Amino acid sequence: MELSDRLHTIEGGPITARLQALSLRLSLLITNQQTIVLILPFLIIYTVKWVMRYLEVRRQAKGLPTISSFIEFFESSYRQKLPHIPFVVPVRDYTIDRPWQKYEKSGYVAINIFGLQIVSTRNGDEHRRHKKIVKPCFNESIMQSGWDKVRDAFGVMKLEEGLATSGGGDVRDLKGCMIKLTLYVFGRSGFNIDIPWNIPESQAGEEMHFAEALHVLENNMIPELLIQLWILLWFPARSLRRLGQAQQSFLAHIKAMYRSKRLELESRGESDELASQMSSEAEDRLEQGEKGSRVAGLLEREIIGNICGVFLAGHETTGHTLTFLQAFLALHPEWQEKLYQEIISVCGDEPLSYRHMNQLNLCLAACYETIRLREIVMTLPKIATKDTLLPYTRWDDQGNVSHHQHFVKKGSHVIIDSPALSLNPFIWEDPNTFNPERFIDNGRVSSAIDEFAGFSLGQRQCIGKRFAEVEMVCYVSHLIGEFKIYPIRERGESDEDLRERLLRGREELTLTPGRIGIRLEMR
Numbered sequence: 001m002e003l004s005d006r007l008h009t010i011e012g013g014p015i016t017a018r019l020q021a022l023s024l025r026l027s028l029l030i031t032n033q034q035t036i037v038l039i040l041p042f043l044i045i046y047t048v049k050w051v052m053r054y055l056e057v058r059r060q061a062k063g064l065p066t067i068s069s070f071i072e073f074f075e076s077s078y079r080q081k082l083p084h085i086p087f088v089v090p091v092r093d094y095t096i097d098r099p100w101q102k103y104e105k106s107g108y109v110a111i112n113i114f115g116l117q118i119v120s121t122r123n124g125d126e127h128r129r130h131k132k133i134v135k136p137c138f139n140e141s142i143m144q145s146g147w148d149k150v151r152d153a154f155g156v157m158k159l160e161e162g163l164a165t166s167g168g169g170d171v172r173d174l175k176g177c178m179i180k181l182t183l184y185v186f187g188r189s190g191f192n193i194d195i196p197w198n199i200p201e202s203q204a205g206e207e208m209h210f211a212e213a214l215h216v217l218e219n220n221m222i223p224e225l226l227i228q229l230w231i232l233l234w235f236p237a238r239s240l241r242r243l244g245q246a247q248q249s250f251l252a253h254i255k256a257m258y259r260s261k262r263l264e265l266e267s268r269g270e271s272d273e274l275a276s277q278m279s280s281e282a283e284d285r286l287e288q289g290e291k292g293s294r295v296a297g298l299l300e301r302e303i304i305g306n307i308c309g310v311f312l313a314g315h316e317t318t319g320h321t322l323t324f325l326q327a328f329l330a331l332h333p334e335w336q337e338k339l340y341q342e343i344i345s346v347c348g349d350e351p352l353s354y355r356h357m358n359q360l361n362l363c364l365a366a367c368y369e370t371i372r373l374r375e376i377v378m379t380l381p382k383i384a385t386k387d388t389l390l391p392y393t394r395w396d397d398q399g400n401v402s403h404h405q406h407f408v409k410k411g412s413h414v415i416i417d418s419p420a421l422s423l424n425p426f427i428w429e430d431p432n433t434f435n436p437e438r439f440i441d442n443g444r445v446s447s448a449i450d451e452f453a454g455f456s457l458g459q460r461q462c463i464g465k466r467f468a469e470v471e472m473v474c475y476v477s478h479l480i481g482e483f484k485i486y487p488i489r490e491r492g493e494s495d496e497d498l499r500e501r502l503l504r505g506r507e508e509l510t511l512t513p514g515r516i517g518i519r520l521e522m523r
């Protein structure tokens with residue numbers, strides 16, 4: 001199975017991505033005029049369909065203030081690379097720094113020309129079938145193991161980054177360090193594999209180490225999704241051949257992990273645990289078109305797909321959030337102090353452990369607040385599975401609020417713009433200020449605020465949310481319990497420039513921090 005089959009949010013049809021794919025393949029084909037004559041009709045049909053779709057969506061959005069564009073520039077990895085062309089590619093209206101700006105300009109209505117809003121799923125039954133298998137993997141024992149592995153990883157980090165003996169030190173590449181940490185944790189708590197802190201680089205033709213393969217894939221998602229594996233492997237450019245090699249190695253590792261887990265369970269006689277593997281009778285029924293949760297279990301390739309999916313969805317998101325969290329804390333020593341007071345009041349002289357997790361409210365609130373201000377998953381693309389009335393709210397300059405509904409036609413592309421939701425000044429008081437306490441109510445932390453979509457909401461909410469929370473709280477409580485964090489300032493840098501640099505995010509598969517450093521000083 002190819003990566004593009006598994007990444008529903010990307011594969012779901014951004015026009016830009018499809019066009020790129022098309023043009024790439026075309027550029028290989030256009031060798032003579034005959035080929036051009038052959039492909040021209042398809043190109044014309046495609047263009048006409050594209051224009052018709054645009055007009056249809058404009059018709060649907062009639063009456064609503066919108067920012068319109070011929071391409072789906074919400075697709076995050078593209079919009080930063082495009083030039084600003086008014087009406088065609090209004091990139092500047094979609095800045096990550098002021099995501100709310102586009103709604104201000106368009107009259108405070110959250111509607112995108114190529115996606116009217118609805119939270120739903122394309123394949124309800126299919127999704128339920130997968131969720132039934134994947135969800136139980138996130139049980140209490142995995143949470144406990146996640147906590148212990150983060151604590152171990154923190155110990156390794158202190159050794160490897162030279163923080164253990166000299167009363168602290170500089171972490172020059174914080175993002176890289178957090179990616180190593182989350183990979184270490186993921187490998188050990190989920191799959192019993194050792195991912196070394198420093199990953200050795202493989203030679204051409206050699207099988208890549210798991211972590212190296214994952215790293216290459218994540219940094220090259222766009223060509224990865226667009227170009228077939230066999231083309232990658234034969235491509236003259238070394239970087240693309242390496243990408244093909246990474247894809248092969250990654251899948252080989254995942255398959256090996258899966259099979260060794262199967263053998264382990266079988267040898268322990270825990271064949272019930274393998275109920276997730278679909279029976280051959282159920283497999284036949286599925287192949288014959290029986291849909292949905294009535295067919296139990298997953299095909300082997302689906303299980304492997306899920307493992308890949310969880311890996312890709314889980315470690316970078318958490319790693320980047322932790323990087324931004326430390327940047328916020330470095331800029332806000334007063335919050336470090338508040339977190340420290342919470343940590344010592346919760347654990348006293350005891351070492352921190354998983355049983356403290358549910359008392360570390362402010363630590364968890366700081367993670368939510370980081371995600372609110374730096375939404376790691378920037379867009380939540382969906383497709384409306386039925387005709388729906390979408391409720392929306394309109395505000396005017398006098399602060400009057402009125403509620404309306406808009407008809408969303410079945411099949412519409414629907415994109416939730418989570419950064420704009422999180423910074424909506426009509427919902428969040430002082431939205432750009434780092435204030436974890438906004439998530440605390442009666443002394444308890446809660447992310448159950450409708451407007452907080454950092455982990456998405458409803459049926460498709462992040463399945464790894466609790467695991468991510470455990471990882472982040474464990475890390476930050478150990479870090480703040482031992483160290484004070486300071487930003488590393490560049491020569492002559494003003495406070496404002498420092499803040500801007502530390503919190504800057506690049507829109508890639510997820511919102512990616514830059515290469516920033518921090519200084520840790522032992523308490």
Ligand code: HEM
Nearest residue numbers: 313314317318321376377380454455456460462463464468
């Ligand atoms: C701070 C860390 C994380 C953030 C901010 C985050 C955010 C999200 C968001 C917003 C979605 C919904 C995407 C959509 O609807 O298009 C999602 C889905 C998902 N996440 Fe996470 N995530 C995080 C950590 C994790 C971890 C640690 C795992 C796994 C161990 C994970 C696994 C998944 C999976 C499998 C889905 C798809 C769920 C489904 O479609 O039912 N995530 N995540």
